[in-house]
Every structure is written in C-alpha cells, then in structure tokens.
Amino acid sequence: MPWVRQSCFRCGRNLEHLDLEYYQETLPLCGNCLNSAPQYHSLASVFYYQYPLPKLIHKLKFGRKLYLAKSFGYLLSKRVGDQNKPLPEALIPMPLHYTRQRNRGFNQSMEIARSVSQSLGIPILSSVCQRVRATQAQSTLKAKDRQKNVKNAFSVDHLNGLHHIAIIDDVVTTGSTVDELSKRLYQQGVKIIEVWCICRASLT
Numbered sequence: 001m002p003w004v005r006q007s008c009f010r011c012g013r014n015l016e017h018l019d020l021e022y023y024q025e026t027l028p029l030c031g032n033c034l035n036s037a038p039q040y041h042s043l044a045s046v047f048y049y050q051y052p053l054p055k056l057i058h059k060l061k062f063g064r065k066l067y068l069a070k071s072f073g074y075l076l077s078k079r080v081g082d083q084n085k086p087l088p089e090a091l092i093p094m095p096l097h098y099t100r101q102r103n104r105g106f107n108q109s110m111e112i113a114r115s116v117s118q119s120l121g122i123p124i125l126s127s128v129c130q131r132v133r134a135t136q137a138q139s140t141l142k143a144k145d146r147q148k149n150v151k152n153a154f155s156v157d158h159l160n161g162l163h164h165i166a167i168i169d170d171v172v173t174t175g176s177t178v179d180e181l182s183k184r185l186y187q188q189g190v191k192i193i194e195v196w197c198i199c200r201a202s203l204t
C-alpha cells in the first residue's frame with residue numbers, strides 16, 4: 001500500500017526524497033508552501049492516491065462498499081492520533097451537494113468521519129456546512145479550473161465558538177475544495193483547520 005511516511009505538514013505533498021534528519025526538520029514544509037501556503041493549517045493523509053487506492057475509493061463511492069469507509073476511518077484515526085498535539089473539537093465531513101448525495105445514497109466523507117469519531121471520541125458536525133452549488137466533478141478539471149469551479153460552493157452556519165476543527169475528505173488532489181471550505185469556516189470564527197484525508201494525490 002502507498003502509505004504516506006514523510007510529507008509536507010501544511011499541504012501533504014510527498015517529501016520522501018528529502019533527508020529530514022539532515023535538515024533537522026520536525027515539521028517539514030515544501031517549497032510551494034514556503035511561497036504560498038494553503039488556507040488550512042495542516043493536512044494529514046493515510047495514503048498517496050496510487051494503486052490500489054483509486055480502485056478502492058471507486059468501490060466505496062460507486063459500489064457502495066461502506067465497510068471500506070470503516071477501515072479507512074480507523075487507519076486515519078491511527079495516523080492523526082499519533083501526532084502528539086491537541087485533537088480538534090469537532091469533525092466536519094466534506095459536504096456533497098444534495099442531488100449528488102441523493103443519487104449516491106450516502107456521503108463517503110461522512111461514513112469515514114463516523115469511524116474516526118468512534119475511534120477518537122470527537123463529535124461530528126454533520127449539518128453546519130452545505131454545498132450550495134452543484135459543481136462539476138473536480139476530477140474532470142485542470143488545476144486552475146478546479147479553483148474556479150468550487151468558488152462560493154459552500155455555505156457554513158454559525159459554529160458557536162468552535163476554535164479548532166478537522167475537515168474529513170476521501171481524496172485531496174489540488175486542495176482547492178478544502179481551501180474554499182476553509183475560507184468559509186474562518187469567516188465563522190474557526191481559528192485552526194486541519195484536513196484529514198484518506199488519500200493525497202502525490203504529484204500536485
């Protein structure tokens with residue numbers, strides 16, 4: 001399995017080619033994030049989006065193999081539970097537009113969040129974020145069009161003084177979607193946003 005072993009703590013980009021002991025880095029940062037960091041504070045991923053993950057994620061989403069969400073969530077909770085830092089107060093699953101959720105019958109990020117919540121004892125905020133625009137599937141678009149595609153895609157309700165949250169997502173590719181949701185969450189007073197995902201595309 002393509003486990004993530006050494007990645008940029010801000011964006012999750014693969015940094016396995018770097019000798020971090022030489023640099024004495026405890027929180028490795030990639031060159032892209034030095035120039036322009038993402039909106040969210042950090043990203044933790046279990047796997048890179050390489051074989052066999054695209055196949056497994058497809059089985060989960062389109063083959064309704066929900067047991068995969070349970071296992072993925074368990075692995076994710078192991079990954080983030082070992083980080084030796086305060087855990088977030090709540091989990092926010094990446095929302096789907098309701099027509100997509102209705103067609104699929106479930107939201108895979110919610111199913112993953114349920115399993116993380118069970119392992120780490122962090123509550124899920126399931127209805128504070130809505131996807132208000134039915135956007136084109138990000139996987140069909142190039143990087144710069146992805147940013148445009150998700151602009152103003154979300155609405156977020158008042159979060160009652162929540163300070164630290166984690167967004168749960170299945171696959172993060174360029175990060176434009178989590179970036180856009182992060183902007184809305186900051187507007188509601190959140191101060192620290194972590195992204196916890198199952199897969200991070202390794203080449204972006």
Ligand SMILES: [Zn+2]
Binds near residue numbers: 012013031032033
């Ligand atoms: Zn980075």
